[in-house]
Amino acid sequence: xxxxxxxxxxxxxxxxxxxxxxxxxxxxxxxxxxxxxxxxxxxxxxxxxxxxxxxxxxxxxxxxxxxxxxxxxxxxxxxxxxxxxxxxxxxxxxxxxxxxxxxxxxxxxxxxxxxxxxxxxxxxxxxxxxxxxxxxxxxxxxxxxxxxxxxxxxxxxxxxxxxxxxxxxxxxxxxxxxxxxxxxxxxxxxxxxxxxxxxxxxxxxxxxxxxxxxxxxxxxxxxxxxxxxxxxxxxxxxxxxxxxxxxxxxxxxxxxxxxxxxxxxxxxxxxxxxxxxxxxxxxxxxxxxxxxxxxxxxxxxxxxxx
Amino acid sequence: xxxxxxxxxxxxxxxxxxxxxxxxxxxxxxxxxxxxxxxxxxxxxxxxxxxxxxxxxxxxxxxxxxxxxxxxxxxxxxxxxxxxxxxxxxxxxxxxxxxxxxxxxxxxxxxxxxxxxxxxxxxxxxxxxxxxxxxxxxxxxxxxxxxxxxxxxxxxxxxxxxxxxxxxxxxxxxxxxxxxxxxxxxxxxxxxxxxxxxxxxxxxxxxxxxxxxxxxxxxxxxxxxxxxxxxxxxxxxxxxxxxxxxxxxxxxxxxxxxxxxxxxxxxxxxxxxxxxxxxxxxxxxxxxxxxxxxxxxxxxxxxxxxxxxxxxxxxxxxxxxxxxxxxxxxxxxxxxxxxxxxxxxxxxxxxxxxxxxxxxxxxxxxxxxxxxxxxxxxxxxxxxxxxxxxxxxxxxxxxxxxxxxxxxxxxxxxxxxxxxxxxxxxxxxxxxxxxxxxxxxxxxx
Numbered sequence: 210x211x212x213x214x215x216x217x218x219x220x221x222x223x224x225x226x227x228x229x230x231x232x233x234x235x236x237x238x239x240x241x242x243x244x245x246x247x248x249x250x251x252x253x254x255x256x257x258x259x260x261x262x263x264x265x266x267x268x269x270x271x272x273x274x275x276x277x278x279x280x281x282x283x284x285x286x287x288x289x290x291x292x293x294x295x296x297x298x299x300x301x302x303x304x305x306x307x308x309x310x311x312x313x314x315x316x317x318x319x320x321x322x323x324x325x326x327x328x329x330x331x332x333x334x335x336x337x338x339x340x341x342x343x344x345x346x347x348x349x350x351x352x353x354x355x356x357x358x359x360x361x362x363x364x365x366x367x368x369x370x371x372x373x374x375x376x377x378x379x380x381x382x383x384x385x386x387x388x389x390x391x392x393x394x395x396x397x398x399x400x401x402x403x404x405x406x407x408x409x410x411x412x413x414x415x416x417x418x419x420x421x422x423x424x425x426x427x428x429x430x431x432x433x434x435x436x437x438x439x440x441x442x443x444x445x446x447x448x449x450x451x452x453x454x455x456x457x458x459x460x461x462x463x464x465x466x467x468x469x470x471x472x473x474x475x476x477x478x479x480x481x482x483x484x485x486x487x488x489x490x491x492x493x494x495x496x497x498x499x500x501x502x503x504x505x506x507x508x509x510x511x512x513x514x515x
Numbered sequence: 516x517x518x519x520x521x522x523x524x525x526x527x528x529x530x531x532x533x534x535x536x537x538x539x540x541x542x543x544x545x546x547x548x549x550x551x552x553x554x555x556x557x558x559x560x561x562x563x564x565x566x567x568x569x570x571x572x573x574x575x576x577x578x579x580x581x582x583x584x585x586x587x588x589x590x591x592x593x594x595x596x597x598x599x600x601x602x603x604x605x606x607x608x609x610x611x612x613x614x615x616x617x618x619x620x621x622x623x624x625x626x627x628x629x630x631x632x633x634x635x636x637x638x639x640x641x642x643x644x645x646x647x648x649x650x651x652x653x654x655x656x657x658x659x660x661x662x663x664x665x666x667x668x669x670x671x672x673x674x675x676x677x678x679x680x681x682x683x684x685x686x687x688x689x690x691x692x693x694x695x696x697x698x699x700x701x702x703x704x705x706x707x708x709x710x711x712x713x714x715x716x717x718x719x720x721x722x723x724x725x726x727x728x729x730x731x732x733x734x735x736x737x738x739x740x741x742x743x744x745x746x747x748x749x750x751x752x753x754x755x756x757x758x759x760x761x762x763x764x765x766x767x768x769x770x771x772x773x774x775x776x777x778x779x780x781x782x783x784x785x786x787x788x789x790x791x792x793x794x795x796x797x798x799x800x801x802x803x804x805x806x807x808x809x810x811x812x813x814x815x816x817x818x819x820x821x822x823x824x825x826x827x828x829x830x831x832x833x834x835x836x837x838x839x840x841x842x843x844x845x846x847x848x849x850x851x852x853x854x855x856x857x858x859x860x861x862x863x864x865x866x867x868x869x870x871x872x873x874x875x876x877x878x879x880x881x882x883x884x885x886x887x888x889x890x891x892x893x894x895x896x897x898x899x900x901x902x903x904x905x906x907x908x909x910x911x912x913x914x915x916x917x918x919x920x921x922x923x924x925x926x927x928x929x930x931x932x933x934x935x936x937x938x939x940x941x942x943x944x945x946x947x948x949x950x951x952x953x954x955x956x957x958x959x960x
Binding site: 260262267294 | 806846
């Protein structure tokens with residue numbers, strides 16, 4: 210009995226974190242990891258599970274992630290069932306009480322974000338891989354970046370109260386930089402308000418909503434369902450009728466169908482980054498929009514805009 | 516019906532409700548002014564009571580629907596008006612009058628949709644229901660098969676799963692399989708994921724941790740049948756699944772993921788049969804995993820199992836196993852291609868009369884995904900039999916899988932088997948339909 214209590218004490222002592230240690234954060238995507246870095250500065254240590262050029266619906270639940278989750282103080286997730294196929298088993302096997310859903314160290318970034326496409330009527334899988342809690346690609350609106358950063362700053366302040374002022378001042382700084390950048394992006398995109406485009410997957414509603422682009426169709430017949438010949442023919446017809454000149458594709462999708470649609474319609478296929486890390490020059494959240502907005506604008510200039 | 520009801524403003528509906536009463540009255544035969552007035556009054560009362568009845572009925576249906584699917588079905592309104600009204604006009608007017616009567620409830624008591632902005636979780640009284648799913652597994656077989664084999668067309672099993680968090684300390688998983696002749700609890704256990712000391716404990720009935728395929732449910736196997744070594748040495752479909760306690764711990768080290776699992780079972784499974792209460796069965800598994808880069812990883816395992824086999828009171832069976840899996844999946848093209856190579860070897864020492872039998876078996880499997888929906892595979896089987904190591908069965912399979920979506924697949928498997936005690940080889944074509952409804956489960960890894 211005495212031996213047992215000594216062992217228990219030793220184990221407890223070993224697992225107690227050192228005072229003033231950086232908060233160890235795991236984020237499910239690189240976007241959330243960067244937003245955590247923006248507000249956490251050098252008081253946090255951040256890693257992400259999914260890479261920015263990877264389909265976030267289909268990340269593999271590799272045991273190496275379990276080891277990283279085991280040591281995390283905070284887990285930031287996209288939520289809205291984006292990670293449903295791979296994150297729950299990882300979190301469970303992490304044996305880490307701090308980051309279990311509902312615990313203090315579990316932050317669902319979608320809770321304070323503006324979520325689009327929340328289904329109101331009945332949904333079935335005949336509609337494809339629909340997300341019953343709304344479209345999970347919500348970080349593609351810079352405004353949501355602000356909401357997420359705020360939520361993370363508040364969470365970090367709660368977890369490391371001594372550094373609360375630090376996190377809040379970093380958030381204020383990020384907020385300012387983001388607001389300046391937003392003015393720039395808005396100005397760049399302003400001439401193209403109402404422009405009709407097509408996207409591969411429904412990854413972009415927040416982006417197109419924010420910058421006033423009008424998505425008239427998708428390369429996928431339904432979310433998560435690969436392109437079919439009949440749908441592609443319909444889409445080509447619709448694009449010709451509405452004179453659509455731009456197709457946005459995520460870097461993890463095959464370009465064969467988008468390219469053949471482009472050949473038929475004279476549209477431009479643009480591989481846009483859906484996440485930080487989606488292209489090697491996209492190292493942070495602001496650069497993500499710099500990159501995407503620049504790409505869209507230069508493509509539209511070439512095709513002659515509207 | 517529904518778009519009309521939900522889009523027309525309350526004022527219009529109120530007007531149509533008022534108009535409906537005289538319209539209904541006009542249908543009844545006129546028999547004097549006073550009588551007509553009485554009739555109108557009685558019709559009004561009738562209408563009011565109908566209105567009340569429908570309101571309560573609709574509310575009940577609404578709440579049930581809402582609970583069932585978190586949304587409102589388009590058929591709710593037509594279903595709510597099956598009873599014939601006094602006249603056709605009145606019938607049509609009744610549902611329209613309802614919202615006018617209860618303006619506070621909004622149009623037809625339509626639940627306000629979850630606000631599209633700054634969304635939170637939707638409230639529902641059934642929120643604590645477990646995640647439920649049903650998976651159907653249909654297997655067909657054709658070809659020459661001396662000595663039995665799968666039936667020609669067989670709804671092999673339906674698996675029902677119920678999974679939820681129990682409390683802040685535990686979660687529970689139930690998997691019930693319904694086969695052609697039996698209903699069985701395939702697994703039913705509680706998991707404590709956050710015990711002190713980095714332990715992950717399971718208590719209940721569950722599949723064993725021996726090797727790789729033992730732990731897999733039929734619907735996550737990459738082939739239709741189980742390898743010969745599973746059937747010959749490891750108890751086939753049910754393997755060592757039994758009631759027991761499992762404890763798994765990560766062994767921290769700077770090089771790789773290392774997890775040790777220890778399981779204690781009652782000792783009654785396809786392989787083990789404990790003669791007395793004290794004769795427990797044990798399974799141990801050590802798993803080592805390492806990323807060899809972003810796209811490639813290596814997964815190695817060693818397993819051991821021990822228990823009484825029931826031949827006599829003190830005969831036992833010991834099993835040893837090794838497994839290795841090499842995976843390659845480029846992240847940028849992860850939905851289009853992957854390669855998986857896997858091998859498992861199992862040694863069995865079964866004490867029986869007159870003496871012990873030492874048998875060995877294994878399989879090798881190679882899988883290649885060549886398109887988003889298409890995966891091909893090839894498997895080689897070779898295994899002696901546990902009770903008679905002199906009999907060696909061998910086999911080879913080609914497997915082709917087509918996945919229309921994440922939730923269904925169609926698979927074909929050509930299988931050639933040479934049984935050690937049958938002269939003629941079996942040549943069979945198996946095919947399978949797998950389909951899942953309900954909660955979105957975890958992707959297998």
